[in-house]
Amino acid sequence: MKITTWNVNSLGVRLPQVLDWLASTPVDVLCLQELKLTEDKFPLQAMQEAGYPHCAVFGQKTYNGVAILSRHPLDEVQRNIAGFEDEQARVLGVTVHAPGGSLRVVNGYFVNGQEPGSEKFAYKMRWLEGLRLWLSMEIALPRPLVLVGDFNITADDRDTHDPVGLHETIHHTTEERQAFAGLLGLGLIDAFRMFEQPEKSYSWWDYREMAFRRNKGLRIDHILVSEALKDKVSACTIDRQPRKNERPSDHAPVTVELVI
DNA sequence: ATGACGCATCGAATGCGA
Numbered sequence: 001m002k003i004t005t006w007n008v009n010s011l012g013v014r015l016p017q018v019l020d021w022l023a024s025t026p027v028d029v030l031c032l033q034e035l036k037l038t039e040d041k042f043p044l045q046a047m048q049e050a051g052y053p054h055c056a057v058f059g060q061k062t063y064n065g066v067a068i069l070s071r072h073p074l075d076e077v078q079r080n081i082a083g084f085e086d087e088q089a090r091v092l093g094v095t096v097h098a099p100g101g102s103l104r105v106v107n108g109y110f111v112n113g114q115e116p117g118s119e120k121f122a123y124k125m126r127w128l129e130g131l132r133l134w135l136s137m138e139i140a141l142p143r144p145l146v147l148v149g150d151f152n153i154t155a156d157d158r159d160t161h162d163p164v165g166l167h168e169t170i171h172h173t174t175e176e177r178q179a180f181a182g183l184l185g186l187g188l189i190d191a192f193r194m195f196e197q198p199e200k201s202y203s204w205w206d207y208r209e210m211a212f213r214r215n216k217g218l219r220i221d222h223i224l225v226s227e228a229l230k231d232k233v234s235a236c237t238i239d240r241q242p243r244k245n246e247r248p249s250d251h252a253p254v255t256v257e258l259v260i
Numbered sequence: 261a262t263g264a265c266g267c268a269t270c271g272a273a274t275g276c277g278a
Contacts, residue, residue, distance in 0.1 A: 009277085010267055034277085036268070062268055063276075112277060152278070171278065206278070207265035218278075250266080250278080 001098055001258045002027040003105065005148035005221055007204075007251035011035040011067075014249055015043055021242055022050050027255060028071050029096055031107035033150045035065030042067065060089035066107050066149075072098045078106075082137075084130030091131070095143070100260035103229075104138060108149035116173050124152075128179040132186065139186050145226040146258075147188060150204075150251065152220050153180045155190060159219035161200065171220055188224035191236040191256045203238050204251045212243055223256045232259045 004027045008014040011032060022030065030052065035042070039059040047055055052069035058079045059065040066089060068074065078093035080086045093106040108131065113124035139145055153176045157163035166172045184190065192201075202217025211217060225233055235257040243252045 013267070034267095114276085114278085150278095169278095204278070209264060211265095220278080247266085 001029075001100065001260050002255055003029040003031070003146055003148065003223070003258070004253050004255040005031045005033070005107065005150070005223060006253035007033040007109070007150040007221060007249060009034050009036070009249040009251065011043070011065075012037050012041070013247065015046065017242055017245055017248070019046060019050055021239075021253065022052075025239070025255075026051065028098065029105060030069040031092075031105065031148050032067045032069070033065075033107070033109035034063075035059055035067055036062060037065060056092055056094050058089045058092045064089045064109055066090060066092045066109050068092055068094050068105060068107050070094075070096050072096050076104075081127070081130045081134045083134055084127065086127070090127075093138070098260065101144075103144040103146060103260075104141070106135070106138070106145065106147045106149075108147070108151070110150060110152045112152050113170050113176070115170055116168065116175070121170070125175060125179065128176075128182075132179070132182050135183065135188075136186055139188070139226055144228045145188075146229065146256070147183065147224040148222070148254075148256075150220060151180065151222045153177065154218055154220060155180050155193075155222070159202070161202065161216045161218070171218060183224060187227045189227070189230055191223045191225050191233050192219070192238075192254070194230075194233055195236060201238055203254055205243065207250055221251055221254045223254055225256065225258075229258060233257070234259050
């Protein structure tokens with residue numbers, strides 16, 4: 001079973017690329033972030049025709065918005081973090097009922113934070129603590145959990161092309177990395193780091209200055225799995241191919257493969 | 261470096277992303 005996370009930076013613009021990608025990479029569950037559209041504009045029919053009849057959508061105009069497309073039935077849809085008031089559509093939790101068993105999938109478009117010390121950064125830290133508290137309850141339930149999304153955090157210096165120049169800047173601060181570690185502390189494991197990976201593996205590259213061609217990127221899109229899934233993860237990979245498209249998203253899709 | 265690039269917005273200059 002394959003689960004993918006992909007920040008598409010406007011589904012309206014990226015839909016043809018998403019459909020192309022799914023045609024060549026038929027994953028079981030696709031978690032999208034930054035739809036930048038409302039639920040009524042979500043291309044439900046196109047997704048159904050692509051083989052994803054089960055969709056949960058939490059949209060928002062202009063900014064944010066998340067969705068989960070699935071080949072398998074899903075239910076228990078949670079919009080945003082339980083117990084955390086939020087104006088912005090950033091989180092979608094569902095239970096996917098795959099043939100090999102059911103699992104909880106939480107898809108998040110984490111707060112960017114703009115700049116350490118700013119009001120947006122304070123919101124990011126509050127949001128992260130709200131997420132940790134909610135997931136501490138989710139993870140206590142007797143079912144496997146997968147947390148995916150655009151975390152907007154580098155877990156450590158391996159995740160950045162410039163650890164010195166970007167030291168303590170946004171996505172690299174000690175506070176953000178402690179919050180990431182706090183999620184691991186719940187009993188979640190960074191699936192990507194379970195395997196030997198190429199040096200300088202990133203999931204996002206700035207549109208400017210030919211950052212992709214020069215591989216000046218960050219790994220900020222992550223997949224964390226609960227302990228029960230630890231021995232069932234067979235691969236976790238970043239697909240750089242869609243970043244080479246014309247008019248690509250600035251993020252690449254990240255996929256985890258589970259033997260269930 | 262108040263930059264770059266791309267997307268969105270009631271119309272073009274600005275907010276935001278990361």
